[in-house]
Amino acid sequence: MRECPDREKALALLRKYNSEPFHIQHALTVEGVMRWFAGALGYGEDADFWAEVGLLHDVDFEKWPEEHCKKAPELLAEIGCPDALIHAVCSHGYGICCDVEPVEEMEKVLFAADELTGLIGAAARMRPSKSCKDMELSSLKKKFKDKKFAAGCSRDVIRTGAERLGWELDELLEKTLEAMRSCEDAVAEGMAAL
Template sequence: MSLPMTRDEAWTLFCEWTESESLRRHVLAVEACMRAYARKFGEDEERWGMVGMLHDLDYERYPDLHTGHPRYALAELERLGFPEDMVRAVASHADYLEVSRDTPMEKTLFAVDELSGFVMACAYVRPQGIAGMTPKSVKKKMKTPAFAAAVDREGMREGAENLGIDFDEHLTFVIAALEPHAEELGLSGTPAAG
């Protein structure tokens, strides 16, 4: 099934809706993880990547979870002619909409959304950024409630479980998916003083 737009057009759309640099980086990270998992599962990388990129399309404009995000994004994706399975995947990442996660795409989006953000937060506080990061160091940060306090620790574990993947393996995979994009995502660490 063909997509209603190219990746570059989808990125332009996202940037029209979102000015926040951190939110832009977040969706690029989720896109990178979705593409990596699509390759692993033999799925369509473009479709999965676009779902990752556009899942928070309306978050900056309509952050209210009771009336806003992701309802406006869903309406916009439908208006633009996105396939139903992609729209449903975006809907399924928001627990409060009570859309079950049934397909590998839906389960993967949920599994990488919060976790990629948490991994990025860990990388930001390491001098070397994401380079050499291990699951052990991420799990250590998970035990510190004050660190990235808004992130649902249980949800991150549940995401891996629903994918049927060991949490450490999932963590390793997400770190590896983000590493090639370190510069673009601001995960390169602080340059050594010379």
Template sequence: MMPTREDAWALVCEFTQSENLRRHMLAVEAAMRAYARYFGEDEESWGLVGLLHDFDYERYPNVAPDGHPNQGARILRERGWPEDIIRSILSHATEVTGVPRVTRRDKALFAVDELTGLITAVALVRPDRSLYSVTVDSIFKKWKDRRFAAGVNRADIERGAAELGVPLEEHVARVLEAMQGIAPILGLDGSAR
């Protein structure tokens, strides 16, 4: 039986205390669900992959054989999660895990992961701290400034969109729209100024 979103959220809360990291996983979940709808795929499994992809990061931040996401995969296996979900999560760090991105779901996870961080950063520097005032143009304006959100790997975002077969601007727009749909949950609706 497929674990539920509630099961996934419980796991996230068990392993992750950081509100910002939890919000990142929620943003990736929203983007994954949007892509599942776009491609006519299973929204629940795609959402679970997005929600869980970094659940182990806070406890095992080292991206090495004994760190993230390998520890997360071990924990998920111990708890009986489906291997296809685990495989997709491992594929978002191919360089560390050796698990290639094969399925659309694998490619979507890689494509949205870094981008959600960039979009969040753009919203946080707006006067209203709101995703609702962020536009694709404002994202690309900040994109060009390599000092802004310097930790965001723009090359990975570009490569992810290309692997997914979606033009970069369309990709950015889809992920932004998905995140705007849960802006209050992400604390990026302007209410926390």
């Protein structure tokens, strides 16, 4: 079982450097998605570690967007994050804003799913239900193919992420959608509590 600071410390650190509700919601979403993937891929004993990497992956983005994934190690050291967690957080910016390569399966999942959660979230907000729980894979695939929709979500990064995992794109889309369904209520509760 991998060590990580307790969630209260991690959440406090996130909130110290992030005040935009959008950024907090994204962090909570990626936390839940990573926890789901840990269980689904057979890493259940490390689910807290995977989740905390997800929670803290953008800790430096709001205040230091131009130093994203470069400022993070300094901030994560404030709560004693282990090197493995720091490496994982930084690796999601590989080839985009840093040269820390995602090596472990968990890091590859973060790289692949981070961008995709933004696309799924944007698609959910367009639905009458405002939810991804009733979203079909076919609907998500249409949004993915529409380059004008959620244009800030890089399809290239998502495709590269699927390739790094050795998955077909549809498998990544389907699993990430399922992961977001699993944590949607918890994210809403987390946001309401802030």
